Amino acid sequence: MLTDFFFQLRDGGVPVSVKEWLALLHGLEANVAQYRVEDFYYLARTVLVKNEAHYDRFDRVFAAYFKAVASVPDALVAQIPAEWLRRQAELNLTDEEKAAIQALGGWEKLMETLRQRLEEQKGRHQGGSKWIGTAGTSPFGAHGFNPEGVRIGQEGSRNRRAVKVWDERQYRNLDDRLELGTRNIKVALRRLRKFAREGAAEELDLDDTVRSTARNAGWLDIRMVPERHNAVKVLLFVDIGGSMDDHVKVCEELFSAARSEFKHLEHFYFHNCVYETVWKDNRRRNSERHPVLDVIHKYPADYKLVFVGDATMSPYEISYPGGSVEHHNEEPGAAWMQRLLDVYQKAAWINPQPEDRWGYYDSVGLLRSIMGGRMFPLTLEGLDRAMRELVR
Amino acid sequence: MRFTGTDAYVATDDLRVAVNAAVTLERPLLVKGEPGTGKTMLALEVAKALGRPLLQWHVKSTSKAQQGLYEYDAVSRLRDSQLGDPRVHDIANYIKRGPVWDAFNSEQPAVLLIDEVDKADIEFPNDLLRELDRMEFHVYETQTLVKARHRPAIIITSNNEKELPDAFLRRCFFHYIRFPDRDTMERIVEVHYPGIKKTLLASALNAFFEIREVPGLKKKPSTSELLDWLKLLVAEDIPPEALASQDSGKIIPPLHGALLKNEQDVHLFERLVFLSRRGRG
Numbered sequence: 001m002l003t004d005f006f007f008q009l010r011d012g013g014v015p016v017s018v019k020e021w022l023a024l025l026h027g028l029e030a031n032v033a034q035y036r037v038e039d040f041y042y043l044a045r046t047v048l049v050k051n052e053a054h055y056d057r058f059d060r061v062f063a064a065y066f067k068a069v070a071s072v073p074d075a076l077v078a079q080i081p082a083e084w085l086r087r088q089a090e091l092n093l094t095d096e097e098k099a100a101i102q103a104l105g106g107w108e109k110l111m112e113t114l115r116q117r118l119e120e121q122k123g124r125h126q127g128g129s130k131w132i133g134t135a136g137t138s139p140f141g142a143h144g145f146n147p148e149g150v151r152i153g154q155e156g157s158r159n160r161r162a163v164k165v166w167d168e169r170q171y172r173n174l175d176d177r178l179e180l181g182t183r184n185i186k187v188a189l190r191r192l193r194k195f196a197r198e199g200a201a202e203e204l205d206l207d208d209t210v211r212s213t214a215r216n217a218g219w220l221d222i223r224m225v226p227e228r229h230n231a232v233k234v235l236l237f238v239d240i241g242g243s244m245d246d247h248v249k250v251c252e253e254l255f256s257a258a259r260s261e262f263k264h265l266e267h268f269y270f271h272n273c274v275y276e277t278v279w280k281d282n283r284r285r286n287s288e289r290h291p292v293l294d295v296i297h298k299y300p301a302d303y304k305l306v307f308v309g310d311a312t313m314s315p316y317e318i319s320y321p322g323g324s325v326e327h328h329n330e331e332p333g334a335a336w337m338q339r340l341l342d343v344y345q346k347a348a349w350i351n352p353q354p355e356d357r358w359g360y361y362d363s364v365g366l367l368r369s370i371m372g373g374r375m376f377p378l379t380l381e382g383l384d385r386a387m388r389e390l391v392r
Numbered sequence: 393m394r395f396t397g398t399d400a401y402v403a404t405d406d407l408r409v410a411v412n413a414a415v416t417l418e419r420p421l422l423v424k425g426e427p428g429t430g431k432t433m434l435a436l437e438v439a440k441a442l443g444r445p446l447l448q449w450h451v452k453s454t455s456k457a458q459q460g461l462y463e464y465d466a467v468s469r470l471r472d473s474q475l476g477d478p479r480v481h482d483i484a485n486y487i488k489r490g491p492v493w494d495a496f497n498s499e500q501p502a503v504l505l506i507d508e509v510d511k512a513d514i515e516f517p518n519d520l521l522r523e524l525d526r527m528e529f530h531v532y533e534t535q536t537l538v539k540a541r542h543r544p545a546i547i548i549t550s551n552n553e554k555e556l557p558d559a560f561l562r563r564c565f566f567h568y569i570r571f572p573d574r575d576t577m578e579r580i581v582e583v584h585y586p587g588i589k590k591t592l593l594a595s596a597l598n599a600f601f602e603i604r605e606v607p608g609l610k611k612k613p614s615t616s617e618l619l620d621w622l623k624l625l626v627a628e629d630i631p632p633e634a635l636a637s638q639d640s641g642k643i644i645p646p647l648h649g650a651l652l653k654n655e656q657d658v659h660l661f662e663r664l665v666f667l668s669r670r671g672r673g
Contacts (some may be wrong), residue, residue, distance in 0.1 A: 017562055023417060032413045042409035050561035052424060052568035202454070204467060220474050222467055227454060259555070287607040 005065050009048065012061035016048045023047050037066070203227050233264035235299055235344065237278065239309030240269045247352035250378060251308055254350070266299065272313040273333030273367075274340065275324055292336055296343050304390045305340060305347035308378070311367045312353065318366050337370050347371065348386040352378040401430065401437035402572075402580045410567035411438055420524050420546035422509075422561070425569030428614025431549040434569075435505035438547065445498055447544075448505045449491040455512045457519030460492040464533050483533050492523060493538055501542035510550040517560035524563050572615060574601070584619050591632040596622060603651055608660055613651040621650035 002025075009016045024047045033039035041062060049058045208223035215221075236258060238251060258265055268278035268290065277289035316323035318333045341347055349367060351358070355377040358364040368375045376386040395411045397403035403411070411434070414421035423431045439446035449460050469486045472479060479485045489497075495504040509517060523529050527540035548564065550556065572580060574597065581593060600621070604612050613621075652658045 015558075019562060023419065023565075027413050027417055030416045032416050033409065038405060039409050042406040043413050045406070046410040046413050046421075046565045046567055050422075050558075050564070050566045055568065220471055222471075256555070 005061075008065050009058065009061050012064075013057045014049060014054050014061065020048050232262055233299070233303045234258065234262050234266070235295070235303045235305050236265060236267040237274060237305070237307045237309075238267060238269050239307075239311075240271060243310055243312050244352075247310060247378075250352055254308060254378065264303075266303075268295065270309075271324075271326055272309070273318050273324070274307075274336045275327075275329045275333055276331070276336060292340065296339065301343050301345065303344055305344035306386075306390070307347070307349040307371075309349070309351065310353045311349070311351055311358075311364045311375070312361045313363045315362045315366055318363055318370075334366075334370055337367070341371070346390050346392075347374060348389050349375040350378050350383065350386055351375055355382070395438055395441050398437045398441045400583060401433060402576060402583055403434075403437075404570075404572075404576060407434075407567060407569065410565060414547075414565045415442070415545045417565075418543040418545070420506075420548055420564045422548045422550060422556075422564040422566045423569060424550050424552055424566070426571055426612075426614055427551055428616040429569045429571060430615060431569060432505065432507055435503060435507075435547040435549075438545065439503040442503065442545070444500060444545070445502045446505065447491045447495045447498075447502055448507065450507045451509055451512045451516070453511050453513075455516065457512075457516050457523075458490075460490040460506070460520070461523065461529050461538075462490050462493055462531060463488045487531065487533060492529075495544040495546075496527060496538055496540035498541065498544065502544040504544045504546045506546065506548040508551060509548050510553040510556065514554060514557075517556050521559055521563060524560075577615070577618070580615060581619070581622060585622055585626060588622060588626060589632065592625065592630075593622075595632045596625060600651070603661065606661060606664060609652070609657045610654045611652075611657065613653075617651050617653070624650050 006016060006021050024044055027033065027043055027047060028040075033043040044062070045055065045058055049055060203225050205223045205225040208225070209221065212221040212223055213219070236255070238255065244251070255267070268280060270278045274292060276293075277291050278295065279289050281288060313325075314323070317325065318337075321330055321332050322328050323332060349371045351364070353364070358368070358375075364375070374386075374389055376382040376389070395403065395415065396408060410421060413419075415438070423434060425431055435448070436446060438444075464483075465486045465488060469480055469483070491504060495502045524546065527543050528537060530537055577597060578593070581588060581597075596618075600613065600618050603609075648658065648661070652661060
């Protein structure tokens with residue numbers, strides 16, 4: 001039952017597994033969602049969606065699916081006498097109705113019955129009104145396939161939905177690649193992991209204990225050491241907007257991989273070149289800016305500095321005051337780059353452009369020389385080199 | 393038995409369904425949401441509403457999954473062996489039970505809170521897969537299998553500091569606590585401070601939602617902070633007019649320390665208020 005919904009969800013980019021689907025059916029059987037479509041919606045969302053980022057996708061599929069189901073009885077209603085309709089309206093949401101639904105065996109059963117009825121209806125045009133009148137559509141209506149019930153997510157107009165189908169399919173392909181890419185990048189980033197013992201001593205140091213116990217003439221002498229933590233700290237500056245749009249996907253992969261790999265990762269966005277301010281939330285890039293000087297003062301010099309950007313722009317944006325495309329900068333971008341590099345000795349620029357194209361842009365050469373040649377392509381091999389450079 | 397919120401906790405419809413689904417189907421419920429939206433409180437209230445014992449496991453960055461099950465204190469056993477303590481012969485004497493074991497072992501079905509699961513190492517959730525799924529684990533030292541007498545209702549909270557692994561998510565139900573809207577907020581306040589003066593409440597809520605709108609705050613005030621603030625306002629008996637920031641000579645709402653937790657935020661807020669006042673004047 002509801003199997004179509006399951007596959008529509010998967011097509012719609014909500015990663016649902018069979019296990020979760022069975023859990024939902026179990027939930028329906030156990031009567032967790034009582035007789036309201038909202039409850040069913042909440043239950044389905046709780047069981048099937050595991051990330052608030054997917055809530056929107058889920059809403060869209062839910063709305064589309066249940067609209068489609070709900071639109072079928074409309075066609076039937078057209079063939080039903082007006083008198084019957086009036087009576088049905090009176091029946092809506094009465095106690096008898098609820099009892100009838102209960103008799104039908106709850107929501108799950110109801111959907112089944114409804115589908116059977118609809119199928120039967122196709123063959124039986126003449127007698128239709130009667131049996132729908134007794135049981136079919138009314139509990140269905142009372143169950144919230146009326147406008148109020150389907151309110152959850154009515155945004156998807158027919159037109160937009162058609163477009164969405166395409167969108168979703170594209171996303172699915174990208175998503176699959178994303179998974180593979182992220183894993184690879186994680187492996188490359190792992191090179192940057194450096195473990196240090198810090199904090200309170202809480203692990204038994206076996207070697208030292210054996211040694212000192214032996215020295216103690218066999219009398220136990222316990223030695224403890226602090227636990228190992230991943231001690232690498234990273235400042236990540238990501239170029240965003242403009243020519244970077246072509247590389248958004250691969251940069252997102254890098255970002256999400258980096259996020260899960262390092263405990264201390266601070267990220268900032270910039271556009272083309274770093275000037276006096278950067279920002280953390282691209283939607284608020286105009287209202288919430290962080291001065292680069294604050295960044296330099298806040299994060300100690302043992303942070304490793306990583307830039308991600310395609311470095312393709314007009315050379316003036318780097319070397320001249322007032323060269324920025326977005327605002328008037330008092331000092332050239334190069335000065336700000338130099339200021340950062342003076343503080344953070346370990347630095348690398350990762351460039352999503354293919355390496356063989358770097359020669360076509362003067363700006364790439366400029367930034368490369370500012371970085372002291374530490375520019376690497378965003379490939380596994382390039383990342384590997386960049387990480388080697390950073391731990392050197 | 394169904395969870396419908398308690399007299400001290402307002403549960404929205406979606407939260408209610410999520411909790412009931414998790415309790416009925418005996419699956420862990422993963423709760424995410426902004427800090428201060430009552431994720432941890434939820435477990436306490438569920439336990440209270442269902443009349444079940446509550447076991448809490450607060451996860452820290454150094455927590456290991458194993459610690460929730462049990463810990464074997466090899467060092468004290470080694471030491472006892474040198475001192476000739478007879479307890480040494482039974483290894484079970486040196487096994488300390490963790491909250492998960494206690495929850496599995498509870499006489500009646502328990503509620504187990506695993507708080508802030510994202511604080512721990514990346515591998516932490518992966519180490520709990522079998523325990524959450526089958527509700528059993530193996531004690532290596534004594535070669536025994538601990539199986540849950542009753543599957544406890546498990547509530548796991550996360551602040552979204554780390555992505556949780558897929559395999560872990562598959563075993564949980566998930567609910568994201570949205571920041572409450574105005575109506576819900578009024579209900580929440582009513583539950584905590586019944587009889588708070590209507591006008592005071594209205595102006596306090598206005599001020600509160602305005603402060604949440606201020607861009608650039610490091611930590612936006614949340615429900616728990618609002619409740620603290622109201623408590624202070626009531627205790628100090630501040631008139632509602634003082635909160636309507638337009639006319640009073642005060643720069644920022646009184647007792648703002650309960651709402652803004654960061655001196656940079658307070659400073660930013662003061663600056664903004666100052667600017668807007670100058671603009672108006």
